[in-house]
Amino acid sequence: MSPTSSLSGQDLLVMQQVTGFMSNDFAIENGEGHVVAHGHTRGSAASRMFRGNRQFEIEDLDGTPLFRVEDPMTLGRDRYRVTGPQGEPIAEIVQRISFFRTSVAISVVDGTDLQLDGSLSGFSFRLMAGQVPVASVDRKWAGFGRAMLGRSRYAVELDPGMPEVVRYAVIGSVIALDLIRDKASNNN
Numbered sequence: 001m002s003p004t005s006s007l008s009g010q011d012l013l014v015m016q017q018v019t020g021f022m023s024n025d026f027a028i029e030n031g032e033g034h035v036v037a038h039g040h041t042r043g044s045a046a047s048r049m050f051r052g053n054r055q056f057e058i059e060d061l062d063g064t065p066l067f068r069v070e071d072p073m074t075l076g077r078d079r080y081r082v083t084g085p086q087g088e089p090i091a092e093i094v095q096r097i098s099f100f101r102t103s104v105a106i107s108v109v110d111g112t113d114l115q116l117d118g119s120l121s122g123f124s125f126r127l128m129a130g131q132v133p134v135a136s137v138d139r140k141w142a143g144f145g146r147a148m149l150g151r152s153r154y155a156v157e158l159d160p161g162m163p164e165v166v167r168y169a170v171i172g173s174v175i176a177l178d179l180i181r182d183k184a185s186n187n188n
């Protein structure tokens with residue numbers, strides 16, 4: 001992990017989906033609207049066609065890989081992995097069974113355990129470390145044209161004291177939430 005990545009020190013991020021159909025790429029902006037990182041769909045077109053968007057790589061502005069989010073095929077509950085550029089583990093994300101809400105458990109490699117709870121339909125979530133709020137995620141209006149194309153926009157407010165490894169886990173969980181939302185809409 002890069003100690004001076006463009007995501008360090010950013011307490012408000014806006015994740016703007018910039019492509020649709022066969023990929024799910026994101027521009028990650030700071031609170032002033034400047035792009036600070038990119039999220040790119042990875043994996044073969046055939047894999048994405050039959051299994052959906054399963055791998056994402058988050059890159060710094062200069063193209064340096066920061067971390068990856070992987071959605072391996074599993075039976076039962078959805079599970080996601082956040083790994084470093086060389087495949088080193090950062091976090092495990094597991095969707096919990098919950099009625100009328102979305103609940104996700106995030107286990108970070110540094111021992112931090114996070115709980116993400118919220119409404120998938122309204123896309124408003126809070127991330128907690130025990131009883132301490134560490135982040136919030138809210139879906140924002142992306143404009144009529146983008147909404148018609150199925151493109152999403154999320155505002156992520158982060159605790160300023162959050163270590164970078166936890167920050168990457170939180171951002172990875174927002175990408176996992178977008179995958180969960182997409183799978184739920186495809187199943188309906």
